[in-house]
Amino acid sequence: MDLVADQLTARLPEAAPGLSPVRVCPRFLRLAGRLPGVGRRPAAFNADRLLNRFVVYPRHARRIARYFDLFHVADHTYSQIVHALPAARTGVYCHDLDAFRCLLDPASEPRPGWFRRLATSILTGLRKAAVVFYSTDAVRDQLLRTRLVDPARLVHAPYGVAAEFVPVAAGPVDLPVRVDAPFLLNVGSPIPRKRLDVLLDVFEAVRERSPDVRLVQVGGPWPAPLAARIDRSGLGRAITQVRGLTRDQLAGLYRRAAAVLVPSETEGFGLPVIEALACGTVVVASDIPPLREVGGRAVVYRPVADVPAWVDAVSAVLTDPSSAPDRETRLARASLYSWSAHARVIGETYLRLPGRAADNPEDR
Numbered sequence: 001m002d003l004v005a006d007q008l009t010a011r012l013p014e015a016a017p018g019l020s021p022v023r024v025c026p027r028f029l030r031l032a033g034r035l036p037g038v039g040r041r042p043a044a045f046n047a048d049r050l051l052n053r054f055v056v057y058p059r060h061a062r063r064i065a066r067y068f069d070l071f072h073v074a075d076h077t078y079s080q081i082v083h084a085l086p087a088a089r090t091g092v093y094c095h096d097l098d099a100f101r102c103l104l105d106p107a108s109e110p111r112p113g114w115f116r117r118l119a120t121s122i123l124t125g126l127r128k129a130a131v132v133f134y135s136t137d138a139v140r141d142q143l144l145r146t147r148l149v150d151p152a153r154l155v156h157a158p159y160g161v162a163a164e165f166v167p168v169a170a171g172p173v174d175l176p177v178r179v180d181a182p183f184l185l186n187v188g189s190p191i192p193r194k195r196l197d198v199l200l201d202v203f204e205a206v207r208e209r210s211p212d213v214r215l216v217q218v219g220g221p222w223p224a225p226l227a228a229r230i231d232r233s234g235l236g237r238a239i240t241q242v243r244g245l246t247r248d249q250l251a252g253l254y255r256r257a258a259a260v261l262v263p264s265e266t267e268g269f270g271l272p273v274i275e276a277l278a279c280g281t282v283v284v285a286s287d288i289p290p291l292r293e294v295g296g297r298a299v300v301y302r303p304v305a306d307v308p309a310w311v312d313a314v315s316a317v318l319t320d321p322s323s324a325p326d327r328e329t330r331l332a333r334a335s336l337y338s339w340s341a342h343a344r345v346i347g348e349t350y351l352r353l354p355g356r357a358a359d360n361p362e363d364r
Contacts (some may be wrong), residue, residue: 001093001095002029003077003162003247003271004074004075004089004093004159005023007160007162007275007338007339007342007343008021008074008109008342008343008346009021009023009071010147010339011339011340011342011343012343012346012347013085014340014343015070015340015341015343015344015347016193016343016344016346016347016348016350016351017245018134018351019070019350019351020105022068024060024061024064026052026056026057026060027049028046028048028052028243029052029187030048030251030352030363031047032044032045032047032048032051033045033048033093048170050118052078053078053079053266054118054121057078057081057336058080058084058359059084059221061081061084061085062084062085062314065084065086066310069089070089070090070091070237070353071085071086071089071090071091072090072091072092072093073090073091073092073093073129074093074348075093075095076093076094076095076116076122076126076132077099077122078119078122079092079122079123079125079126079129080122080125081117081125082125082126082128082129083124083125083128084119087128087129088128088130088221088353088354089130089353090129090130091126091129091130091131091132091133091349091350091353092125092126092129092131092132092345093132093133093134093135094126094132094133094134094139094143094149094344095135095139095155095268095269096139096266096267096268097139097142097146097148098191098267099119099122099123099145100101100119100122100123100146101302102115102116102119102147103116103119103120103123103289104146104321105278108259117324123146123148126149126260126295127148127149128146129153129174130153130353131153131154131155131349131350131353132149132153132154132155133154133156133157133158133345133346133349134154134155134157135156135157135158135159135269136158136268136269136289136290136294137156137289137293137294138267138268138288138289139268139269139290139350140154140156141233142266146169146218147255151360155345155346155349155362157262157342157345157346157349158269158294158337158341158342159269159271159274159339160337160339160340160341160342161274161278161334161337161338161339162247162339163250164250164251164274165247165253165275165278165279165334166248166251166256166278166279167278167279167280168255169251169252169328172318173248173249173251173252175246175249175252175253175256176214176242176245177216177240177253179214179240180214181214181265182213182214182215182258182318183214183215183216183256183258184198184203184206184213184214184215184256184257184258184259184260184261184314185215185216185217185218185250185254185257185259185260185261185276185281186216186217186218186219186260186261186262186263187217187218187250187254187260187272187276187349188219188262188264188272188273190219190220190221190222190223191334192268193255193264193265193267194219194263195263195264195265195286195304195305196222196223196226196263196266197226198227198263198307199217200229201217201307202233202261202263202307203215203238203239203316204233204309205307205308205311206277206295206314206315206318207235207238207244209278209311210315210318210319211320213238213258214236214238214239214240215235215239215240216239216241216242216253216257217239217240217241217242218239218241218242218243218245218250218253219241220241220243220286221222221241221243222241222243232353238323239243244362248266249361250275251275251279254275254276254279254280254281255280255281257276257281258282258317258321259281259282259284259318259324260272260276260281260282260284261283261284261285261310262283262285262286262291263286263305263310264285264286264288264304265286265304265305266288266289266290267286267288267289267290267291269290269294270285270290270291270294270295273285273291273294273295273299274294274295274333274334274337275334277298277299277330277331277333277334278331278334278335280327280331281329281330282300282317282321282324282325282330283295283298283299283300283330284299284300284301284302284310284313284324285299285300285302285316286301286302286303286304287301287302288304289306291342294337295333296333296336297324297325297329297333298325298329298330298333299323299333300317300324300325331345342358
């Protein structure tokens with residue numbers, strides 16, 4: 001969630017005069033990664049991630065807490081840090097409830113005891129915070145349904161659209177991939193809920209009707225079963241996967257895409273939806289509450305994993321772009337989302353927070 005933190009830090013001074021944000025991001029310490037013989041293995045990196053998140057970062061937060069009046073945790077998966085801060089002056093942005101799935105629904109997501117203990121530390125940190133921000137009503141409903149947070153402590157602060165995501169670029173953009181044929185674009189990590197398996201199902205079927213169409217996927221790497229499938233099917237010749245893009249480059253891909261596909265089965269918000277709309281691009285997305293809330297009438301919706309329905313919708317867009325909501329509708333919808341508004345809501349919430357001033361000696 002670096003984008004969220006970047007935009008908030010940049011826009012807070014103007015959006016909420018009186019607040020002077022300082023972004024605190026401790027250096028990532030490589031401990032297991034230095035061990036001879038095992039330091040290069042993925043397990044060593046994962047061990048370092050856990051050590052940094054649950055030991056190094058909280059210790060750092062505890063050391064610097066005396067120097068600040070207010071604290072904002074921009075990603076709820078770091079809520080364990082709240083235990084090291086004055087909770088009455090700390091807020092957390094909750095993007096979704098994935099981090100707590102093993103606690104809320106252990107049957108569908110079984111995890112070992114040590115993992116559940118870490119998740120419990122994150123969850124109890126979130127519940128201690130004075131305020132919890134959320135992006136969509138769907139996230140709010142989940143928080144209330146599971147009784148994780150008092151409704152009085154919830155504040156709606158939707159995401160925004162960064163300045164790079166516009167219909168016409170301010171200058172030339174050096175794209176990391178050259179695609180001359182029409183292409184479909186997907187932006188998302190390879191976690192299961194993003195349903196990249198459905199993305200491949202749809203793409204393979206669409207190519208039977210439009211053999212020249214290609215797919216660009218921003219994220220990755222492909223999960224092993226999907227990578228094997230791509231190799232077996234020969235789809236690799238028509239698929240390009242990229243990562244590490246600048247926002248200018250990502251915006252350039254949005255603008256050139258024939259359509260952006262968002263086949264997720266669950267989402268907290270669905271940032272690629274509004275980024276694509278802001279670039280004037282057609283979006284075909286899963287018909288789930290968060291994406292409906294975000295995209296409104298500007299998006300083509302199809303049921304989750306209903307491949308035939310998706311294939312018909314995507315093929316229609318490729319052959320007749322006018323079958324999708326018009327460009328003006330797409331741009332108008334994206335204009336409703338602003339990082340300045342996001343920062344203003346968060347800043348004003350903190351300025352109203354009881355006990356925010358530096359007159360709390362017990363916390364310092």
